[in-house]
Amino acid sequence: MKISTKGRYGLMLLVDLAIHGGESPISLKSIAERQGLSDHYLEQLIAPLRNAGFVRSVRGAYGGYVLARPATDVGVRDVILTLEGPLDIVDEDFDDGLSPLWDRLREAVDSVLQSVSLQDLVEMRQAGQGPYMFYI
Amino acid sequence: MKISTKGRYGLMLLVDLAIHGGESPISLKSIAERQGLSDHYLEQLIAPLRNAGFVRSVRGAYGGYVLARPATDVGVRDVILTLEGPLDIVDEDFDDGLSPLWDRLREAVDSVLQSVSLQDLVEMRQAGQGPYMFYI
DNA sequence: ATAAATTCGACCATCTTACTAGGAAATGAG
């Protein structure tokens, strides 16, 4: 019952693009260095994000990636869905007679993810890095 | 991001015990037949449930298992926790700066599971098997 | 041309899942 590093790296990737990105594209290498990740692995994660239209790519020297839409218009649920596949809590094709329970769980998760945008994550990260950080 | 068959079989097991169980113990074999599962596999699932005190076992001929507590006193969250381990949405030992998001997700899942008892599952199953079943 | 990038396809080690197999130990019925 987990969200794997696929989804997490993917979100970190987009957050980094939102923070450091502007007009000109940003290379995966620079993102990987900033976030301490493997740039070769990030390639595999950004491919579906590109296909799904979250980012645009610019090939060649000084190329890289740019957010295709403003961070406020990118839903975390859609990103997770793209990288992790359908967020079924249980395997659908096996009936245990408890589907109302699994439905309620899925709705609960869905509702949280639905309510958060990429911009929210940006602010979340910046709050975490700020000089006045407290754990309440 | 799933609850595996471990947790689901475990819940089916306890629901079956709650429905068909009374004074005398019920054998895993009979449960396995009713639910269409492998009795040998169920053994492995009921072991932790026994250790956690959800069921009592009676060895020997005409032995089996009995619910240790009334179904209303058994929380679904505790059962899942016993069978699936901590229901962390993400791996804790890797900081992506997004912990508030993961915390909210865990709380949402926790709150749903917390609110459901084994007795609720019994009624859920019986409603699903009744003659007047509608999908709203 | 050359260096910096993306893109593409193959490969691999480790872990989890969902089992199966076999037997030892306990216990009630006859």
Added chain:
DNA sequence: CTCATTTCCTAGTAAGATGGTCGAATTTAT
């Protein structure tokens, strides 16, 4: 006592997912 029944315990295992690595082809700014 003995035997069938049932729990209890330890291994093993096939398939899939996870989390990568590696090498090479392609594109493009300078």
